Amino acid sequence: MQKVAIKSLQPGMVIARNVFSTEGVLLLGSGTELNHSQIERLRQFGLTSLYIKNPFTDQMVDSDLIDTIPEVVREETRVQAVQAVHTAFQNIASTRRVDTREFKETAAFLTDEVIKNRGAMIHLTDIRSCDGYTFGHSVNVCVLSTLTGVKLGYSLPQLRELSLGALLHDTGKMLIPKEILVKPGPLTGEERKIMEQHPDYGFDILRRQSEIPLISSHVALQHHEKFDGSGYTRHMGGVTIHQYARIVAIADVYDALTSDRPYKEGTLPHEAYEVMLSLSNTHFDPVILRTFLSQIAIYPLDSIVRLNTGEIALVIKVIPGLQTRPVLKVLIDAEGHRQTDGPEIDLTKHLTTFIDKIFTPAEIICLKAHLT
Ligand SMILES: [Fe+2]
Known part of the structure; x- marks a missing residue:
C-alpha cells in the first residue's frame, strides 16, 4: 500500500483503502480501479492523497508474505473521531461553546483503542482533505500522543487527560480567520503573529469549561513552547513545560511533517525521523522524543x-x-x-x-x- 498525492494519480491505479469525505461519506471503496473522472472527483473533494495498492505486491503469489499492517486505531474509529471533532470544532467557531461531552467521549474511545493496540507501530500516516486538515490533524496528534503516553507508562487517568488535551490542542485555531488558517502557502509576518495567538485563544476558551481538566487546557496553551525556551507564547523551557505538552509538541510536528498539504507533499517517514532527531534538545525533550520515535516504522511495511x-x-x-x-x-x-x-x-x-x-x-x- 502506497500513499500517493492526488496530482500523481493515474488511471488504472487500484485504491487500497476506502476513501471518505470529512463528513464521513464513503467516496470510493477499496479495490476500485481509478479512471479519469474519479480522479477529477477526488480532486474536487479537496483530497490531497490516498492509498493505492503497491503494483509489485499486488501480483505476489504469496500474499501472506508481508505482515498485515497493524493499525494503532482502526479506520472506522478514525473516521468516526474526525467526524465528531469536525462538528464539535465548528460549534466552537460559531458559538464559542465547547461540546465537552463530545470531545471527552471521542478522546476516551481513541484512548481505549490505542491501549488495546499498544504493541502496534506507526506505519501509515492518515489522509485528509484540505479543509478538513485541522480535524484529521487533531485526531492523529491525539493517537500519536496517547501511544507515547502508553509507552511512558502513564495510568489510565493520565492517558485520558493527555488524550483530551491532544485532541483539543488547536482549539484556538477556530478563532483564527479562515483565510489565514487555510492559506495555501507561507504566511506573512502579520498573519503569522495572528496565527501564533491560537494557543492563548484555546486556553482562554478551555479553562472556562469546568468539565475539562485544567491540565488538558494547559496542553493547548503550551504546545508550541520549545525545550530551549525559543517557542511561543510564554517562552517556557525544559521541564517547566508540562510533560503532556512536550509530548503533544512532538506529535504535532511529526504529523505536520508527514501529511500532504495542497502546497507540499508529506515528508517520508525516514526523512521525518531525521528532521525530528535534529530538533532534539532544541525543540523537543530528548527523552520523550526517543520514546516517540521508537514507535515509528522508518521503513514502513510494503515500502x-x-x-x-x-x-x-x-x-x-x-x-x-x-x-x-x-x-x-x-x-x-x-x-x-x-x-x-x-x-x-x-x-x-x-x-x-x-x-x-x-x-x-x-x-x-x-x-x-x-x-x-
Ligand atoms: Fe498549534
Whole structure:
C-alpha cells in the first residue's frame, strides 16, 4: 500500500483503502480501479492523497508474505473521531461553546483503542482533505500522543487527560480567520503573529469549561513552547513545560511533517525521523522524543528500498526498536533482473548491507513500468 498525492494519480491505479469525505461519506471503496473522472472527483473533494495498492505486491503469489499492517486505531474509529471533532470544532467557531461531552467521549474511545493496540507501530500516516486538515490533524496528534503516553507508562487517568488535551490542542485555531488558517502557502509576518495567538485563544476558551481538566487546557496553551525556551507564547523551557505538552509538541510536528498539504507533499517517514532527531534538545525533550520515535516504522511495511548491494527489495517485517534494520525480500537483483521469488534478507543479520534509498510511490510506478 502506497500513499500517493492526488496530482500523481493515474488511471488504472487500484485504491487500497476506502476513501471518505470529512463528513464521513464513503467516496470510493477499496479495490476500485481509478479512471479519469474519479480522479477529477477526488480532486474536487479537496483530497490531497490516498492509498493505492503497491503494483509489485499486488501480483505476489504469496500474499501472506508481508505482515498485515497493524493499525494503532482502526479506520472506522478514525473516521468516526474526525467526524465528531469536525462538528464539535465548528460549534466552537460559531458559538464559542465547547461540546465537552463530545470531545471527552471521542478522546476516551481513541484512548481505549490505542491501549488495546499498544504493541502496534506507526506505519501509515492518515489522509485528509484540505479543509478538513485541522480535524484529521487533531485526531492523529491525539493517537500519536496517547501511544507515547502508553509507552511512558502513564495510568489510565493520565492517558485520558493527555488524550483530551491532544485532541483539543488547536482549539484556538477556530478563532483564527479562515483565510489565514487555510492559506495555501507561507504566511506573512502579520498573519503569522495572528496565527501564533491560537494557543492563548484555546486556553482562554478551555479553562472556562469546568468539565475539562485544567491540565488538558494547559496542553493547548503550551504546545508550541520549545525545550530551549525559543517557542511561543510564554517562552517556557525544559521541564517547566508540562510533560503532556512536550509530548503533544512532538506529535504535532511529526504529523505536520508527514501529511500532504495542497502546497507540499508529506515528508517520508525516514526523512521525518531525521528532521525530528535534529530538533532534539532544541525543540523537543530528548527523552520523550526517543520514546516517540521508537514507535515509528522508518521503513514502513510494503515500502520498496534499494540496498548498497544494488538489489531492490520489499520491506516485509519491521522489528520494534530495530526499525533501521527491517527484513526484506529481493524483487530485483543487482543485475536488474526481476525475481519472482527472491531471497529474504534480514538486515539485523547482514550487518554490511544498508538501505541507501527508499522509493517514492511515483518512482515505484516508473520502476514497475520499466520492468514490464
Ligand atoms: Fe498549534
